[in-house]
Amino acid sequence: MFSSSGRRIDRVTVLFLSLVAVGFIVATFDVRSSGDGVAEVLREGTQSIFTPLQEGVDFVTRPVIGFVDGVSNLAGLRDENERLADRVRELEGQVQATEALEEQVIQLEAILGLAVPDELATVAARILSSGPSAFDNVRYIDKGSDDGIVAGQAVVDEDGLVGRVDLVSAGAARIRLITDPVVSVGVRVLSTNETGIVTGRGDGPLRLEMFRAKEAVYEDDRVVTDGSRFPPGIAVGTIRRTAAAEVGFVLRTDVDPAVRLSQIDFVSVVVGWSPIDAELQDDEDSLSTVGGG
Numbered sequence: 123m124f125s126s127s128g129r130r131i132d133r134v135t136v137l138f139l140s141l142v143a144v145g146f147i148v149a150t151f152d153v154r155s156s157g158d159g160v161a162e163v164l165r166e167g168t169q170s171i172f173t174p175l176q177e178g179v180d181f182v183t184r185p186v187i188g189f190v191d192g193v194s195n196l197a198g199l200r201d202e203n204e205r206l207a208d209r210v211r212e213l214e215g216q217v218q219a220t221e222a223l224e225e226q227v228i229q230l231e232a233i234l235g236l237a238v239p240d241e242l243a244t245v246a247a248r249i250l251s252s253g254p255s256a257f258d259n260v261r262y263i264d265k266g267s268d269d270g271i272v273a274g275q276a277v278v279d280e281d282g283l284v285g286r287v288d289l290v291s292a293g294a295a296r297i298r299l300i301t302d303p304v305v306s307v308g309v310r311v312l313s314t315n316e317t318g319i320v321t322g323r324g325d326g327p328l329r330l331e332m333f334r335a336k337e338a339v340y341e342d343d344r345v346v347t348d349g350s351r352f353p354p355g356i357a358v359g360t361i362r363r364t365a366a367a368e369v370g371f372v373l374r375t376d377v378d379p380a381v382r383l384s385q386i387d388f389v390s391v392v393v394g395w396s397p398i399d400a401e402l403q404d405d406e407d408s409l410s411t412v413g414g415g
Contacts, residue, residue, distance in 0.1 A: 243394040244278075245269050249387055250294065259302035259322065261285075263389060266293045270393040276347075277389050282357030282380030283307065283347060284389050295391075299383055300328065300358070308350035309358050313343045320345065320358055320377055327362055327376040335367040345377055353395045 247263035265271055267290050277284040277297050285299040298305055301322040309320045309330070318332035330345065343361040347354055357380040365375035 243270075243392075244390040245271060245393050246388060246390050247295075249389065259285075259299040259305075259324065260288065261297045261299065261386070261389075263295050263297060263391070264293070265391065266291045266295045268292050269391075271295050271391050272393075276352045276356065276392040276395060278356055278392065279381055279386055279389050281382070282359070283352065284381050284383065284386060286352070287391060297389070300379060300381075301325070301383060307352060307358060308348045309345045310348040310354075311339050311343055311345055311361070314339065317348050318373070327378055328359060330361070330373075330375050330377045332367070332373040335373040338364065338366045339373065339375060340364045353392055 245265055247265040247269075250262040250264050252258060252261055261284075263277075271287055271290055273287050273290055275287045277286060283300055285297045285302070285305060287295050288298040289296040299322070300307060300320070301324060303322050303324060305322050307320045308317065310317050311332075314335075314337040316332060316335050316337060318330050318335070320328045320330050323329050330339075332339075339361050341361055341364050345358045345360065347356040347358060349355075359377040359379045362376040362378050365373050367373050
């Protein structure tokens with residue numbers, strides 16, 4: 123059985139090789155002749171034999187070639203997609219950096235454009251860091267005594283009172299925030315024009331106490347500095363809870379700070395107003411009151 127199959131394969135091989143040789147001879151004659159005669163006939167006959175074979179080979183190999191080309195193109199597209207994705211990520215990072223810079227510019231413009239009395243000078247400063255603990259109500263700034271900053275000066279941003287300068291060196295200073303329990307601020311409720319004291323309570327709302335209140339205060343009433351220890355008219359916060367005034371009792375309620383203290387990056391120190399000036403003004407008011415009595 124195997125010998126018969128082998129002989130059949132040998133015959134096919136011999137036939138194929140013979141046809142190839144004939145084709146080669148015909149091609150040689152075709153080149154040397156003008157295309158007429160026996161060479162032309164043999165060439166046409168050979169083409170008629172080989173054309174179906176060539177078409178069959180093309181039919182088989184064309185999908186393979188197409189698949190190989192497709193795989194090559196797919197690899198190229200994958201590389202291009204990765205390159206484009208990297209570029210998109212790079213551009214997104216640039217956009218985020220630009221947005222952060224724009225936000226800082228807006229904050230600086232707001233700080234530099236604060237509405238403070240003309241006679242009061244201010245120094246813009248950047249927040250360097252907070253205290254060693256998340257519960258510390260202090261911040262450090264990049265300006266100090268070389269810039270005219272002294273302890274006790276008011277620190278503000280575009281929304282209102284941030285705190286007061288606590289410690290000062292030549293090129294830096296520490297701010298104690300109004301949320302610190304050691305900081306007390308003399309305030310005025312705009313709706314009633316009555317005064318009181320706001321004190322920090324750490325991580326929470328401020329505490330307002332009014333010792334001679336005659337009128338109630340209501341939720342969202344605005345509270346500003348009264349000018350006793352800080353420049354007058356700086357926003358401190360808004361009343362959180364309505365509270366009634368009662369004769370012989372201290373009016374107490376909570377105040378939400380005007381400034382979002384966890385989000386400050388830039389501040390302005392009011393260098394044209396010092397605690398000494400405020401104390402002298404208080405003494406003059408006291409003397410005038412006594413003299414008038």
